[in-house]
Amino acid sequence: VMTVLIVSGLTWVAYAGEVESMPSDYVYVGLILAQTFAFSILRLPFALVAMFDLITIPFFFAFGRWSGELDGLETRLALLYLGSVSLLGLIAAYALEWKIRKLFLRERQLDYERGRSDALLLNVLPQVIIDRLKARRAAGNENRLAEAFDDVTVLFADAVGFTVQGAKTRPDELVEALDEIFCRFDELADRYGLEKIK
Numbered sequence: 096v097m098t099v100l101i102v103s104g105l106t107w108v109a110y111a112g113e114v115e116s117m118p119s120d121y122v123y124v125g126l127i128l129a130q131t132f133a134f135s136i137l138r139l140p141f142a143l144v145a146m147f148d149l150i151t152i153p154f155f156f157a158f159g160r161w162s163g164e165l166d167g168l169e170t171r172l173a174l175l176y177l178g179s180v181s182l183l184g185l186i187a188a189y190a191l192e193w194k195i196r197k198l199f200l201r202e203r204q205l206d207y208e209r210g211r212s213d214a215l216l217l218n219v220l221p222q223v224i225i226d227r228l229k230a231r232r233a234a235g236n237e238n239r240l241a242e243a244f245d246d247v248t249v250l251f252a253d254a255v256g257f258t259v260q261g262a263k264t265r266p267d268e269l270v271e272a273l274d275e276i277f278c279r280f281d282e283l284a285d286r287y288g289l290e291k292i293k
Contacts, residue, residue, distance in 0.1 A: 139188065
């Protein structure tokens with residue numbers, strides 16, 4: 096794209112400079128249009144827009160001096176217009192590139208947070224339920240997700256003295272003790288052929 100853009104700009108300068116009936120300001124107007132196309136429609140990065148300017152603008156002045164098309168007033172006008180539009184174009188290209196980079200970083204951060212959220216859900220719910228919740232939300236169905244079981248046994252267990260023991264025990268040891276209790280419940284369920292619902 097840059098090659099086509101630069102070749103088009105240089106060709107326009109050479110062509111417009113050779114056509115005697117064409118006013119000289121048409122030459123830099125063509126460059127201004129090409130530059131505007133580069134940063135607004137193609138959304139080229141700042142460095143490429145600057146490279147386009149650094150190649151085409153000096154070529155325009157060199158060719159204009161060589162062909163004798165640019166006199167003092169024409170040179171000043173061309174310098175004013177090309178300089179101001181180039182500066183505005185570089186600012187616009189930088190702003191667009193900055194916004195695109197910021198959007199990219201926000202999307203990366205959103206993906207990271209989504210991964211953390213999925214990991215937290217996986218600690219609480221089985222993967223099958225998480226997938227069903229996501230599918231229902233994507234379909235716009237916000238109703239509760241529930242399953243029906245014909246035969247259910249519910250076990251309520253109270254760990255005697257847990258609050259007092261919890262205050263005296265280190266957190267990692269307490270979690271390990273709870274894990275051991277639930278593992279024993281699972282062993283009992285396996286022994287009697289009960290399906291565990293977590």
